[in-house]
Amino acid sequence: MVKTLSRPLLPGNRFLKFFLVFLAMSHFVSFTTNVRAENKGPAPDVKVGERLFNGLLPTGDGSKSCVSCHTMYTGDTMNWNPSAxxxxxxAAEMDLATFKEHLLTPTGAMREKVHVKYQLSDEQLFHLQGYLKNLAIEGIDDKPLSINKLLIFLLLGGLMTIAxxxxxxxxxxxxKAIHVLIIVFGIGFQLKIVAHDLIDLGRSQDYMPDQPIKFxxxxxxxxNKIxxxxxxxxADEGKSAGIPSAGxxxxxxxxxxxxxxxxxxxxxxVVDAYENNKDIEWVRIHNLPDHVYFNHAQHVNVGNRECQECHGDVENMHIVxxxxxxxxxxxxxxHKETMVDFKDNDYYKTFEALHKDLAEGVLDSxxxxxxxxxxxxxCHH
Ligand code: HEC
Ligand code: HEC
Ligand code: HEC
Ligand code: HEC
Ligand code: HEC
Ligand code: HEC
Structure with a gap:
């Protein structure tokens, strides 16, 4: 009798026991790893490091906060300083002594200029680097803009439904005019968002990505007039212009x-990519769909076109x-507007009828x- 009564409870008990044993074991594991970590030496206080980085704790005699140069944006190509x-x-790869040297006794023209007057103690440097190590792993979470767009889209939808x-x-x-206004403007804005995203899907005028190197x-x-x-x-002899190698x-x-x-x-x-034979992963900007054939040599060499006619004043752009x-x-x-240098270019020899028209004055260009x-x-093969 007793057995049958207690039976339904048994599985529950078993789970409870498992759970307790698991809890005890996980505590034991975390306790021993904590002890091991402590044996290695004290852990840096990441919060203190963060405050030092942001200039909330003094870092020296009138010195600037790290974050004022090493900004927390992931896309900050127009800032010449390395991003945070x-x-x-x-910094995460450096030993503490090197890190200290870079900040307190920097060598190199730029470092001597930017890392000045820091009076950080060894302990502060330890926390600061700890924060940076943490940052290197966790990264910065930039929220993509499109989420905002989606929210606006949904908000408009909500408003229109209420109306x-x-x-x-x-x-x-x-x-009634209020309802009509909300609905008309709501639909208008939603269409604008949709149209903008759909039409621009394949095309990308003004596209200006961040590149892996601030070239x-x-x-x-x-x-430097290169x-x-x-x-x-x-570009002078082939289909594509090509991007130069680190070499x-x-x-x-x-x-x-x-x-x-x-x-x-x-x-x-650049030096690192060259010495370690790594590819620099440039982000491509211009991109025609696969079904279109375009040839640079045809335009640059045969057609005698300047790069700038199609690409703008690249020599004035920091970022293409x-x-x-x-x-x-x-x-x-x-193609409708541009005259070709017909007479002097061998490439056009085969167009005999056009040459005749040109000579007889039927066509002026x-x-x-x-x-x-x-x-x-x-263009479409
Ligand atoms: C005035 C701007 C400026 C401030 C402020 C600044 N840095 Fe820098 N930092 C730079 C520039 C520029 C470089 C690149 C220097 C170079 O490589 O010649 C650099 C490089 C570094 C490097 C990489 C070392 C290297 O060159 O390989 C570390 C690490 C660093 N900074 C940490 C810090 C920390 C930590 C702080 C705050 C205590 C700080 N920086 C404050 C501008 C700044
Ligand atoms: C024909 C010579 C030449 C070639 C080739 C060349 N550079 Fe440069 N580069 C220079 C000169 C000159 C400077 C200016 C140095 C200065 O600021 O005094 C420079 C500066 C730079 C800078 C630093 C800009 C600044 O003001 O801090 C970067 C980064 C750079 N080049 C990357 C590249 C990359 C990447 C390539 C290959 C795709 C490349 N360079 C090819 C001559 C060259
Ligand atoms: C020192 C080498 C160098 C010189 C000189 C140079 N470029 Fe570039 N170019 C590059 C590199 C590296 C890239 C890839 C990174 C980038 O987009 O900025 C590039 C990218 C480009 C792109 C964008 C390619 C894409 O991804 O769609 C165009 C267009 C371009 N260059 C045109 C020019 C024109 C026009 C000139 C002359 C006014 C010129 N370049 C001179 C090295 C150079
Ligand atoms: C008639 C217009 C035109 C002219 C002139 C022109 N380009 Fe381009 N360029 C384009 C187009 C279109 C693309 C995109 C090609 C594709 O996606 O297949 C492109 C792409 C590029 C690219 C990136 C992809 C690649 O082909 O490697 C570079 C770099 C470039 N051009 C540089 C130049 C330079 C440098 C010159 C001058 C010597 C030049 N272009 C002249 C239209 C032109
Ligand atoms: C800046 C003016 C200009 C622009 C923009 C331009 N082209 Fe051209 N294109 C020319 C000229 C000039 C010629 C004549 C040169 C020749 O005889 O091939 C030409 C010739 C051509 C030819 C060769 C026709 C033949 O006779 O074999 C093709 C293909 C071509 N272009 C494709 C394109 C494509 C694709 C684009 C757009 C992505 C484009 N072009 C944009 C000026 C331009
Ligand atoms: C001088 C080059 C050139 C010629 C000639 C040309 N096309 Fe295109 N075509 C393009 C380019 C570039 C695109 C890509 C447009 C884009 O991505 O917005 C394209 C895209 C298209 C598309 C895809 C729809 C789109 O907008 O993406 C079709 C269909 C098309 N062309 C048909 C034709 C037909 C039919 C002819 C002859 C009457 C023709 N093309 C002549 C360059 C050309």
Whole structure:
């Protein structure tokens, strides 16, 4: 009798026992690991480190807070200083002595300029680096903009629903114009959000991503007048213009190791990629759909077009920006307008009828469209 009575309770008891044993064991494990961690030495106080980093605790005689240069944005290409996250990844790899040296007795033109007057104790440095190690692992959570858009979209939907319900059922608001206004504007804004996102899905005029290295065309092609073709030599003879390898950068950066804006940090990445044979993962900006054929040599070499006609004044841009939308009408319009140097270019020898018209004055000039540049098959194979 007793057995049968207690039977239904048994499974529950068993679970309880398991649970208690598990609890005890997990406590024991965490206790022993804590002891082990303590044996290694004290853990840094990440909170103290964070306050030091943000300048909430004094770091020295009139010195600037770290965060004022090492900002907490993930996309901060226009800030020449290493972002907090990038810097933290480097700092996390340093031993405490090196970290101390970088801050208190810096060497190198830029470091001497930026890391000045810090009077941090060994203990403070320990906490500060602890915070940076933590940051390097956890990262910065930037919320994507599209979430906001989605919220606005849903909010508008909600407002419109309330307006509709009130219009037909609850009838709290007597002025019908208010309902109509809410619904019309609501639909209008929603359509705008949808249209914006859908139309722009494939096209990306003004697209300006952050690159893995703060490479500036203004400094290279502008200030230092390096020819576009020095780095994009393929544009003259091949389909794509090509992005130079770290090896080509090293032609100069073997010697130039200090940038006036970024010190050794950014050029250091080039050197690191070169020495360790790593690819620099440049983010591509211009991108035609697969069904369109475009050839650089045809335009740069045969058509004699300047890079700037299609890409804008790249030599004045720190960050390359897509100037044109690369739409079909953009291509067709230019082909209709642009005269080709017909007489002197061997490439056009085969167009005998056009040469005749030109010689007889029937045509005063030949445009790209006249020689078939706007035939569907030229661009869509
Ligand atoms: C005035 C701007 C500025 C301030 C303030 C600043 N830094 Fe920097 N920091 C830089 C620049 C610029 C570099 C790159 C220097 C270079 O590589 O030549 C750098 C580099 C570093 C590096 C990488 C070392 C290297 O060059 O490889 C660490 C680590 C660092 N900073 C930590 C800190 C900490 C911690 C603080 C606050 C106590 C701080 N910085 C304050 C501008 C600043
Ligand atoms: C010192 C080498 C160098 C020189 C000189 C140079 N570029 Fe670049 N270019 C690069 C690198 C590296 C990238 C990839 C990173 C970026 O987008 O900024 C690039 C990217 C570009 C892009 C964007 C490619 C894409 O992803 O769609 C265009 C367009 C471009 N360059 C045009 C030019 C023009 C025009 C000139 C001359 C005014 C020029 N470049 C001179 C190195 C160079
Ligand atoms: C023909 C020579 C040459 C080539 C090739 C070259 N650079 Fe430079 N680069 C320079 C010069 C000159 C500076 C300016 C140094 C200064 O600020 O005094 C510079 C500066 C820089 C800077 C630092 C900018 C600043 O002001 O802090 C970075 C980063 C850089 N280059 C990256 C690259 C990359 C990446 C490539 C290859 C795609 C490359 N460079 C190819 C000559 C060159
Ligand atoms: C007639 C317009 C036109 C001219 C002129 C032109 N480009 Fe481009 N460029 C484009 C288009 C379109 C793309 C996108 C190609 C694709 O996605 O297949 C592009 C892409 C690029 C890219 C990135 C992808 C690649 O091809 O490697 C670079 C770099 C570039 N161009 C550099 C240059 C340079 C440098 C010149 C001058 C020497 C130049 N372009 C002249 C239209 C042009
Ligand atoms: C800045 C003006 C300009 C723009 C923009 C332009 N082109 Fe052209 N394109 C020309 C000229 C000039 C020629 C004539 C050169 C030649 O004989 O090939 C040409 C010729 C061509 C040809 C070769 C036709 C043949 O005879 O074989 C193709 C294909 C072509 N373009 C594709 C494109 C595409 C695709 C785009 C847009 C992504 C584009 N072009 C944008 C100026 C332009
Ligand atoms: C000079 C080059 C060029 C010629 C010629 C050309 N196209 Fe296009 N076409 C493009 C480009 C570039 C795109 C990509 C547009 C985009 O991404 O917005 C495109 C896209 C398209 C699309 C896809 C729809 C879209 O907007 O993405 C179709 C369909 C198309 N073309 C048909 C044609 C037909 C039919 C012809 C002949 C009457 C033609 N094309 C001639 C360059 C050309």
């Amino acid at each position: 996250l990038e810097m933290a990844k480097v 509709l319900v009130d219009l037909f059922f609850t009838k709290k608001i007597s002025y 500036s065309h203004k400094i290279h092609a502008g200030d 020819d576009c073709l020095y780095c994009h030599s393929n 080509l950068c090293m032609n100069c950066h073997q010697v130039v190791r200090n940038g006036s804006n970024s010190g050794q940090f950014e050029i250091g990445k 920006k897509q100037e044109n939308d690369l739409s079909m009408s953009w291509c067709l319009d230019c 030949i445009r790209a469209a006249d020689i078939g540049a706007n035939d569907c098959m030229k």
